[in-house]
Amino acid sequence: MISLKEILSIKKLNVFDFDGTLVNTDSKVYVTHSNATKSKLDADEFNKYKTKSGDKFDYSEFFDLDYLINPKLIKSVFNKFKNSIRDKKSKTIILTNRKNTIGIRNYFNKKLKLSGFDIIGTGIPNPSGKYNILKSMIEKYGFNHIEIYDDSSSNLNVLKKLENVIPNITINVHKV
Numbered sequence: 001m002i003s004l005k006e007i008l009s010i011k012k013l014n015v016f017d018f019d020g021t022l023v024n025t026d027s028k029v030y031v032t033h034s035n036a037t038k039s040k041l042d043a044d045e046f047n048k049y050k051t052k053s054g055d056k057f058d059y060s061e062f063f064d065l066d067y068l069i070n071p072k073l074i075k076s077v078f079n080k081f082k083n084s085i086r087d088k089k090s091k092t093i094i095l096t097n098r099k100n101t102i103g104i105r106n107y108f109n110k111k112l113k114l115s116g117f118d119i120i121g122t123g124i125p126n127p128s129g130k131y132n133i134l135k136s137m138i139e140k141y142g143f144n145h146i147e148i149y150d151d152s153s154s155n156l157n158v159l160k161k162l163e164n165v166i167p168n169i170t171i172n173v174h175k176v
């Protein structure tokens with residue numbers, strides 16, 4: 001049985017990734033390979049892409065644009081997100097590797113008329129950016145129960161490791 005004291009001491013944080021988790025867009029990562037051929041990868045393909053020696057990446061459609069290219073909501077996760085921002089007992093954030101978050105902000109605040117959450121862009125195209133942001137948020141605000149929704153297994157695997165680094169926290173990860 002969980003005691004009332006324990007229930008009252010729960011500080012809950014719900015973390016939602018953006019691309020491929022809440023929304024799909026037509027943004028691409030452009031890769032120039034060492035033999036000068038080029039590829040373009042959508043968010044899902046980029047998550048699974050194994051970098052080859054000499055690859056050069058152009059992230060401008062994720063890092064620089066202040067609008068979203070053809071956004072489409074992922075309904076099942078979006079419903080969880082809406083429930084989360086209505087829940088006064090937990091804090092909700094969108095944590096994305098995008099650098100410029102103006103497009104996300106305008107889409108959620110202005111177009112969908114939603115508020116009550118923060119948007120944090122790491123500007124780092126690998127899990128370490130999210131790891132460092134989440135670690136400092138947990139340490140600063142004392143969150144001890146964290147739910148993470150992400151379409152990237154490598155993000156989830158890395159973020160789950162915070163359980164081994166910060167005492168007395170629970171992190172539940174949800175692969176989208």
Ligand SMILES: [Mg+2]
Pocket residue numbers: 017018019020021043150151152
């Ligand atoms: Mg994603």
